[in-house]
Amino acid sequence: MSRFALIISMIFCSVVAYAADYTNVIVPRPLSCKAGEGEFELSTKTIVRAQNESLVNAGKIFADDLSAVLGRKLTVKKLAPKAGAINLVIDSKLASEQYLLNITKSGIWITGGTERAVFYGLQSLLQIAAAEDVARGVVTVAAVEIDDKSHFEYRGSMFDVCRHIFSVEDVKRYIDILALHKINKFHWHLTEDQGWRIEIKRYPELSKVGAYRDNTLVGRNRRSNTYDNTRYGGVFTQDEVREVVAYAAERYMDVIPEIEMPGHAVAALTTYPHLGCTGGPYKVWNRWGISKDIYCAGKESTFEFLENVLTEVLELFPYKYIHIGGDEAPRDRWKVCPDCQKRIKDEGLANEHQLQSYFMERIERWLNERGRSIIGWDEILQGGISKSATVMSWRGTKGGVAAAKLGNNVIMSPNTYCYIDYYQTSDPKANNEPLANGRRPVTMRTAYSLDPYAGLNEHEQGFIKGVQMNLWTEYIATFDHAQFMLLPRIAALAETGWSYGNKDYDDFSRRMHILRKLYDKQGFVYASYFFNGVE
Numbered sequence: 001m002s003r004f005a006l007i008i009s010m011i012f013c014s015v016v017a018y019a020a021d022y023t024n025v026i027v028p029r030p031l032s033c034k035a036g037e038g039e040f041e042l043s044t045k046t047i048v049r050a051q052n053e054s055l056v057n058a059g060k061i062f063a064d065d066l067s068a069v070l071g072r073k074l075t076v077k078k079l080a081p082k083a084g085a086i087n088l089v090i091d092s093k094l095a096s097e098q099y100l101l102n103i104t105k106s107g108i109w110i111t112g113g114t115e116r117a118v119f120y121g122l123q124s125l126l127q128i129a130a131a132e133d134v135a136r137g138v139v140t141v142a143a144v145e146i147d148d149k150s151h152f153e154y155r156g157s158m159f160d161v162c163r164h165i166f167s168v169e170d171v172k173r174y175i176d177i178l179a180l181h182k183i184n185k186f187h188w189h190l191t192e193d194q195g196w197r198i199e200i201k202r203y204p205e206l207s208k209v210g211a212y213r214d215n216t217l218v219g220r221n222r223r224s225n226t227y228d229n230t231r232y233g234g235v236f237t238q239d240e241v242r243e244v245v246a247y248a249a250e251r252y253m254d255v256i257p258e259i260e261m262p263g264h265a266v267a268a269l270t271t272y273p274h275l276g277c278t279g280g281p282y283k284v285w286n287r288w289g290i291s292k293d294i295y296c297a298g299k300e301s302t303f304e305f306l307e308n309v310l311t312e313v314l315e316l317f318p319y320k321y322i323h324i325g326g327d328e329a330p331r332d333r334w335k336v337c338p339d340c341q342k343r344i345k346d347e348g349l350a351n352e353h354q355l356q357s358y359f360m361e362r363i364e365r366w367l368n369e370r371g372r373s374i375i376g377w378d379e380i381l382q383g384g385i386s387k388s389a390t391v392m393s394w395r396g397t398k399g400g401v402a403a404a405k406l407g408n409n410v411i412m413s414p415n416t417y418c419y420i421d422y423y424q425t426s427d428p429k430a431n432n433e434p435l436a437n438g439r440r441p442v443t444m445r446t447a448y449s450l451d452p453y454a455g456l457n458e459h460e461q462g463f464i465k466g467v468q469m470n471l472w473t474e475y476i477a478t479f480d481h482a483q484f485m486l487l488p489r490i491a492a493l494a495e496t497g498w499s500y501g502n503k504d505y506d507d508f509s510r511r512m513h514i515l516r517k518l519y520d521k522q523g524f525v526y527a528s529y530f531f532n533g534v535e
């Protein structure tokens with residue numbers, strides 16, 4: 001392109017912006033997008049007319065978010081659709097996560113199969129508005145007809161609030177970031193070796209003992225021997241948990257609590273040493289890694305404790321799925337524990353792997369009887385699993401592939417593509433990345449290249465319910481840092497989850513540069529490596 005043509009095209013682009021090819025704007029990429037005739041002036045005077053109370057709420061969240069673009073909040077009311085407005089409507093003939101976004105000269109219509117789908121239509125409209133130029137509280141959006149639908153039903157992100165704890169406001173902000181990307185599951189990792197983070201009324205000592213560690217490792221695990229001098233911890237009260245769950249529900253997001261068992265349990269064992277094989281004493285961990293001390297699978301008191309904990313958990317979390325961990329549970333203590341060995345004998349189990357299966361299946365049955373289903377990390381496959389367990393594949397995709405071949409539902413969350421506690425560039429040192437986990441980086445390109453169906457035939461692919469990114473926080477002590485790890489990589493996962501079959505990395509990269517403007521307007525913190533062309 002000549003210099004002259006380049007200047008003209010730059011001027012043209014900034015005036016007629018995206019000429020309604022909003023497939024060039026929205027992340028995750030929409031299924032279809034047809035340019036219409038003319039444009040609509042969206043201003044602070046435009047009213048959002050919602051069909052029902054839930055949609056009024058959705059409209060208010062949109063108005064809040066859009067105020068970062070327009071400078072003022074739109075009015076939202078429960079009203080029948082009308083020209084000149086943004087109209088939010090349900091059409092149950094559409095799929096549950098399908099919306100039509102129609103921008104015309106005479107108004108905007110968002111029609112969704114469910115309220116959640118309308119909410120996603122609003123996220124697309126927000127991204128469109130943020131991409132265009134705003135002048136004096138008015139943004140001109142081009143006429144367009146978008147028909148969009150999610151590919152995977154499960155699009156999630158896990159936040160570990162145990163290695164480091166974050167405030168309720170931080171957790172809500174995390175949920176905001178997910179919602180913008182049409183993520184619909186928030187997996188909340190609440191119990192660990194380094195801290196128990198959920199108030200259980202029956203066991204108040206968990207909040208006093210299990211929720212605190214004496215100090216914390218400084219620097220890299222296994223390399224450093226230095227600890228700070230600060231007692232560290234805290235717990236989310238049940239009221240706070242309810243507040244987070246309600247906040248997520250307003251954004252049509254399901255919350256999946258994770259109560260880890262039989263491993264990653266040192267905080268609980270410190271509080272109640274009789275729950276371990278040796279009887280302790282134990283100490284809430286102040287460093288990272290895998291503990292050999294896990295719940296005793298032989299003693300009935302372990303199951304009594306976990307069932308009592310889960311009874312309260314079920315009251316707080318209405319979504320069907322409960323994550324019960326299952327990962328990284330060394331068998332060392334079980335091998336020499338008389339109670340565990342007696343259990344193996346009494347139940348006719350072959351070995352400690354089957355003892356873990358006994359453990360998980362017993363808790364699963366208890367949850368099933370209460371109308372719930374379990375998700376577990378891929379270790380739950382060892383020793384056999386029930387048909388109804390959902391496997392979250394984290395040690396690569398192998399576990400997920402094996403589970404799908406067995407006919408179990410699977411969420412693909414392989415560390416190689418989905419662990420956002422890992423470095424973001426191939427040369428962390430040269431790029432001054434803060435200390436992170438992982439041997440190999442998860443760059444944007446890597447994250448984007450996940451194919452959750454790889455290695456599976458069409459029938460087996462049906463068991464892949466979706467994808468998830470995980471943010472473990474060993475080296476992440478502040479929420480700014482957490483956002484820096486989450487953004488922009490969560491956008492890559494969102495596109496695999498929502499737009500599978502319709503992905504193109506170069507196209508995605510261009511759209512991300514546009515979405516970045518919205519990140520700025522919303523005040524999100526993000527890593528700029530990708531935006532600066534550093535991989």
Ligand code: ACM
Nearest residue numbers: 327328377394472
């Ligand atoms: C895990 O990363 N241990 C699930």
Ligand code: ZN
Nearest residue numbers: 277296337340
């Ligand atoms: Zn034991």
